[in-house]
Amino acid sequence: MPWIRKDLISIEELTEDEILTVFNTAEAFKKILTRKTAKTPVLRGKTVVNLFFENSTRTRVAFEMAAKKLSADVMSLDMKTSSASKGETLRDTVENIRALAADMIVIRHSAPGSAAYIANVLDIPVLNAGDGAHEHPTQALLDCYTLHEKFGSLKGLKIAILGDILYSRVARSNIWAMNKLGAEVTLVGPATLVPREFERMGVTVSHDLKSALADKDAVMLLRIQHERQNASAFPSLNEYTRMFGLNKTRLSWLNKNAVIMHPGPINRGVEIDSELADSSQSVILEQVTNGLATRMAALYLCSGGSADALIES
């Protein structure tokens, strides 16, 4: 199925077929990445601008690396120290960057809806690298692609997402993606961070770790995002670890071959025991590697590239 979108703003708006198109494209790029010259000229002459209004290392580097592997020129702007702090509006900022002949924009911003907003303002492709607690589509694509590789398909998979769901764009994008791909999703964590309203998105909400982890094929851990919490949502990190941290005993509640996922950055000893993060069941570093291929796919497809052409080459 051809990709006709200019932008990648949310998983909510994608179809299952579109998600699978990204997977197929990512697979082709993954092969290219294993070549001696792990680079392809498909975006040669194009300029990708990363606009990061919020801190990020992993996502920014992954997008930079992806653009470079596609032979694009890439620049990353730290917007916290830029015009925004001088009172310029987001519209003016992005229109100026467009006027400097940018061909694609990758944006991370603390305000939900900001990526959709600039996609509407600009005629060039816009990729959402996280808009507040709303969506982080490339993260969900890489997460689900990792599961897709491991299990062949997400159909019928039982997945638990554990931790700070309320403030998590990763959780929201994954809920959309996993549901569209046929998985069953259970959200688990303290009631203050996993409100019942999430059930309306087609998931099970649980505050009981043992029953929530039972029979799951995968558990995705989310970091406690101190920076997004307006008020204390639970007593302490220590208590969180005691109630909801993943340890060896709790790992045994999952299916035997279950995988442990984490979008990073990991807080070792808080949401996960350090040794589990490095265990054979952990796919955390595979996620990172797949993040490169899926972002190459996203940049390529939004630039107008054809998945079929790439796979045939």
Next chain:
Amino acid sequence: MSQITHIKGGRLIDPQSERDEVTDLFIRDGAIVDRPSNADLEKATVIDASGLVVAPGLVDLHVHFRVPGQTHKETILTGTTAAAAGGFTSVVCMPNTSPPADTAGTIQYIKDAVKREAIMNVFPTGCITVGMDGERLAPTGSLRNAGAVAISDGGKCVQDNGLMRRAVEYAHMFDLPVIDHCEDYSLSASGVMNEGATSTKLGLRGAPTEAEDLMVSRNVILSAKTGARIHLQHVTSKNAIDIIRRAKSRGVNITAEATPHHMCFSDTAIEGFDTNFKMNPPLRGEKDRIAILDALADGAIDCIATGHAPHTDYEKDVEFDYAPFGVIGLETALGATLTELFHSNRLSLPDTLSLLTNRPSDAIRLGKGTLEIGSDADIVIIDPDIEWAPTADGFQSKSANSPWIGRTLKGRALKTIVAGKLVYELNDS
């Protein structure tokens, strides 16, 4: 020689006097009068209202005209022109200006601007607390003497219950109503929309209805204790409405308003992150919206007020989180109300118009909103069946932050008359 106007052949609806009949209406020197002599009538200006509704000019208890200090958003001239285009003839201005109207001098400044620019009755209000900071009482008596018809902290809510008790007790001494925006800040936190399924999905910070419920309860309790008149602004929550309904049945001296936007939209309207749907209190769930319509029908909510809150396009054209709260409403209120309450068969036309005329006036005793003989000739001539779609460049207001742009409304003011003078006529060419 006196000026006489003869409004001919319209369906005259005056909810106050329970009149609803096809008849003529006469104005002499700015007041409603009995039929003048035939000799006088020969000299009268005639307005043909056949096939149209003739009603009292509409009354709005809640507008922000941004004077002093924020005239890039609205002025007394543009605000009253917008009000006239919406069929209003009397408006009550909130005091959250820059500086806030917390001194007699600022009230006088507003009155001077009104005298220069207004094309209708504009009633200023003063602040409850100095600088609307919720810490010290503003000079209530001086504000009243300067012309404030009520006190309010505008879009803010006094959080200190002890201070609020003193404020309403003190204002009650002057029989001055206290108008409150009901919001407990510790619950609403920094919410930018209603807390619920939609905020959860969009990742926007939610403000729960309980933030309103708590302060509505607080005000009911304080009014019951002190006997003070407290008017509750833009009520949006089903639970809050239940609290108000029960309080009224016990005879507590409270009144309440609802806005057209809370009547017509629910929080799912925010799915496109359109900042013209961002206001405080926020659009609520569908259950709450229906509760508002029911409350307007059974009297638990007394009246409709627009909360007209103009902001420029460049202020609203930003990320949803950063956009200011508020939407304009003067020019769409009549159409929205007729569409949602009358054309939907919820209420009769007289009962619908009552919510925009005598009932808001009665809530804070403005003495407006009626066509009884001897009253000021503040009149609106309405075509209740005309369909129209507001456009961004079609507003008389200085701002265009309206959630109704592109939507069809049924019903519109054709002519607005203030004290016998035609101040607005729809030019539909």
